Amino acid sequence: MNIIPILCLQSNLIASIQTELTDEQALAFQSALLEKNHKLNTRGIIIDVSMLDVIDSYMAKVLSDLTIMVKLQGAKVVLCGVQPAVASTLVDMGMRLNSLETFLSLDHAFAYLTKEQARNMDE
Amino acid sequence: MTNYQEINALIEQYKSDVINNWVDEVILNINSPRATEEQDCQQLLELINQCLIEAPNQTFSSTAFKQLEQALRSFSAFRALNDYTPTQTANYLLLLKKVIYELLFEKYPETSARLLIDFNNFIDKVAVLSFQYYSESREEVVSSQAYALEHDTPIVKISKDILLMPLMGIIDTVKAQKIIEGLLESIVENQATMAILDMTAVPTFDTHVANNILKTIVAAKMVGTQVILSGISTNAALTIVKLGVDLSHVETFNTLENAIAYGYNKTHTKITQE
Amino acid sequence: MMIPQAPKDLDNIFEETIAIKTTQDIVNARQKGRDLAQRYAFSKSEQTRFATAISELTRNVLTYATAGQCSFTVTCTNKKDTISARIMDNGPGISDLELALQDGYSGGKGLGLGLPGAKRLVHTFEMSSSPGLTIIDISICRQKR
Numbered sequence: 001m002n003i004i005p006i007l008c009l010q011s012n013l014i015a016s017i018q019t020e021l022t023d024e025q026a027l028a029f030q031s032a033l034l035e036k037n038h039k040l041n042t043r044g045i046i047i048d049v050s051m052l053d054v055i056d057s058y059m060a061k062v063l064s065d066l067t068i069m070v071k072l073q074g075a076k077v078v079l080c081g082v083q084p085a086v087a088s089t090l091v092d093m094g095m096r097l098n099s100l101e102t103f104l105s106l107d108h109a110f111a112y113l114t115k116e117q118a119r120n121m122d123e
Numbered sequence: 124m125t126n127y128q129e130i131n132a133l134i135e136q137y138k139s140d141v142i143n144n145w146v147d148e149v150i151l152n153i154n155s156p157r158a159t160e161e162q163d164c165q166q167l168l169e170l171i172n173q174c175l176i177e178a179p180n181q182t183f184s185s186t187a188f189k190q191l192e193q194a195l196r197s198f199s200a201f202r203a204l205n206d207y208t209p210t211q212t213a214n215y216l217l218l219l220k221k222v223i224y225e226l227l228f229e230k231y232p233e234t235s236a237r238l239l240i241d242f243n244n245f246i247d248k249v250a251v252l253s254f255q256y257y258s259e260s261r262e263e264v265v266s267s268q269a270y271a272l273e274h275d276t277p278i279v280k281i282s283k284d285i286l287l288m289p290l291m292g293i294i295d296t297v298k299a300q301k302i303i304e305g306l307l308e309s310i311v312e313n314q315a316t317m318a319i320l321d322m323t324a325v326p327t328f329d330t331h332v333a334n335n336i337l338k339t340i341v342a343a344k345m346v347g348t349q350v351i352l353s354g355i356s357t358n359a360a361l362t363i364v365k366l367g368v369d370l371s372h373v374e375t376f377n378t379l380e381n382a383i384a385y386g387y388n389k390t391h392t393k394i395t396q397e
Numbered sequence: 398m399m400i401p402q403a404p405k406d407l408d409n410i411f412e413e414t415i416a417i418k419t420t421q422d423i424v425n426a427r428q429k430g431r432d433l434a435q436r437y438a439f440s441k442s443e444q445t446r447f448a449t450a451i452s453e454l455t456r457n458v459l460t461y462a463t464a465g466q467c468s469f470t471v472t473c474t475n476k477k478d479t480i481s482a483r484i485m486d487n488g489p490g491i492s493d494l495e496l497a498l499q500d501g502y503s504g505g506k507g508l509g510l511g512l513p514g515a516k517r518l519v520h521t522f523e524m525s526s527s528p529g530l531t532i533i534d535i536s537i538c539r540q541k542r
Contacts, residue, residue, distance in 0.1 A: 020428065022420040023456075053445060054427055056452040057511060080347065084307030085445035087345040091338050092446060093514035097345060104314050104347035196473040197437075204438040259475055263541045264438070304442050 002032035008040055012113055014106070016048035026062045034069055043075050044113040048106055050081025060095050067099050076116075078102065080109040127178035130242060133230060134172050134223065141222055142168060148218040153211050163198055168219070170194050171249065182245060195253045203260030212257045216250035276302055278309045281383065284390040286315040289379075291324040299335035306339060310348045317390055318343060319382045323354030333368040340373055349389075351375065353382035414468040417458045417486070426467040427451040430482060433469055437478045439539055446518040447480065447537050453515040454484045454533055462488030462531070481536035490526040 003025060006015045013036055021029065033045055047063070049055065055063075067077040080103040090097065103109035134141055145168070146161050153160070173187035182188065202212045220243070227234050276298075279287045288306055310318055320336065322328075340350045351374040355363070363370060376382040386392075415426045431448040439447070451467065458465035465486030472479045516522040519535040526532075 020424045022424055024420060053431065054448045054452055056449050056456070057514060058452075058456060082346050083445070084304070084311055084342070084346060085441045087342040088303055088307060088338070088442055089445045089449050089518065090345060091342045092517050093449070094517070095514070096341065102345055102347045104311065104316060108314075108316065108347060193472070196475075197471050197478075200473045200478060201436055205436065256473075267541075300442075304440065 002028040004029050004032070006032060006036050008036075008042060009110075010114060011040075011042050011117070012044040012046060012110065013037060013040070013042050014046045014048070014110075016051070018051050020052075020054070021059070023058060026059060030062050030066050030069075033066060034073070037070055037073055037075055043117050045070060045075060045077045046106060046109045046113065047077065047079050048081045049079055049086075050083065052086065053083065055082075055086050055090060057093070057095065060090065060097060064097065064099055076101075076113065078109050078113065080104065080106050126238065127175045127182075127242065129231075130223075130227070130238075131172055131175035133226065134168070134175075137226060138168070141226060144222045144225075145219050148222065149215060152214065153207065163201075164215075164219075166194060167191075167198060167215075171219075171246075174245075178245065179241060183248075191249065192252065195249070196256050199253050199256035200260045203257050203264060207257075209254070209257070213250065213254050216246060216253055220246045220250075274298075276305065278305065280313055280315070281319075282387065282390065282392045284314075284316045284392065285383075285386045286310060286313060286318045287321065287379075287383075288318065289321040289324060293327065294325060294332045294335070296331055296335070299332065303335065303339045303342065307342060307346060310343060310346060316348055317386050318348055318350045319379070319386060320350060320352050321354045321379050321382070322352060322356070322359060323379065325354075325359070328359040328362040330366055330368075333363060333366055337368060337370070349374075351382055351385065353377070353379045412468055412470045414466050417455050417465040417467055417484075420456075420459065423452055423455045423459065426455045429467075429469060430480075433471060433480050434537065437471065437473075437480060437539065439478075439480070439537065443537055443539070447482075450515040450518040450535055451482055451484075453511045454482075454535070457511055458484060458486040458488070462486035475541065477538050477540045479536050479538040481534060484533045484535075486531050487529055488531055490528045490531050491524075 003019075004015050004017055004021075006013055008014070013033065015029070015033065017029070033047075036042070037045060045066075052059075063077070063079065070077050078101045079097075082102050101112075103112060142161065142165055146157060146164055149160055149164065150157055170187065170191040174182060174185060174191055177185035177187055199212065223246075224239075227239075276288060276290060279289075281287050286306075286309055288302070288309075290302070294302070306318060306320075309315070320339070325332070336352070343350045352370070353376040355375055355377070374385065376385065413429065415422060415429060417423065417426065427448040430451040431444045434444040434447050455465070455467050458467075465484065465488075468483045468485075470481045470483075472481070512524075515535070520538050521534070521536045523534045524532070
């Protein structure tokens, strides 16, 4: 069962992870996002991780996999609010989150997605 | 009551009362969760009790006392690092004494004065030890804060979205670590989408420095910020190539001026001149 | 299933052990690690690195064994403070330690970065493994001036 509220704003899903997640909760979150993305036909997903003190290899994989699966559905996943200590730890471990774009804040992420989506509409 | 072992037995028998009364006294003057204090007090009492078994012959040389010393260090260091006042710290052992004496008086009012004096000396010694460790920790905190003030690398906000960090002097591994931490924290605090690392005043460039800079750039990208480099001297450029460090995906500039111009352009910052 | 007890170190104090049986225990163990590091004034980076290492190692316990535990110890001297964690499990063990510590190796599921990644996050990393008992000892320390 997913415990993280997922909101929808201008065709983009927004979810903020407020607590530590167990492996099962992380997977439930991942499923819920996929489902909602499919149901609402959204174009982007912003996940705010500013409250996550730890992103280990498991969580990184959940996010990575999510990005790939969502891409198959024609949408894009971005992160915002990665904590400085978390970023340097991931780098120390040798993980780069290459497939995942990250932004300083929800503002930055949303501005980027909406701009890109408007551009795609014009083409 | 005439010997330490009997005191030990008495404390064993009424252990939960002793702990409760002790913690009650302690938290009267300390604003801290009961659970934290209880856990620490429990472990200390356990160890003190162990010492009483060896007393009076081996009190201060027993294994139990060494363990107590170890525990006191951690116990006192924690107090020092978490802003407990000297009074609060000193009070722990003194309040324990109070609680044990009340118990002794209640159960064995005829306890010999000799035993009481010796026991008192023992607890006082433990109290002084704990306070010494507290002081040492405190001194260390103060001196490291002073050191940081003198040696931290400055970070300047040159526009709403851009931070500038002029690196200076020799950068060893320890300093590099602090630089990365400081820069990342500053980036998030200021919500800067761009950071300029100026290398003009860095005399030597070795593998460690290069790798740490690379690490900074990657970590910053993960946070959502672009890091660009400026002030790379001829020497530094040669070193980078020789070391095989891959900076091909990083924007680098000869002068700080160029880097800033690029930065302003990229972040759409306008400068008006009167 | 009982975990064989490794010999107890007399000089270390303030031990706390967390049994690792569910994924919630992984979260609890890493939070405890972070708590301890914070209590003893380790930097935020160190706290995060330590917590992340604990997360990786305790997850391995669940992946490869049926029972395990994570024990924390704090040792303070006048030169430095050290926080250690010992993660033990009763799994089949790792026959080739050197191979397992190489980047990219994966014994089972996952990215295969668990062990070498975790090793990079801590100051000391020691591992011994035989069928039925694997022990990993990690520690972080803070030098005092």
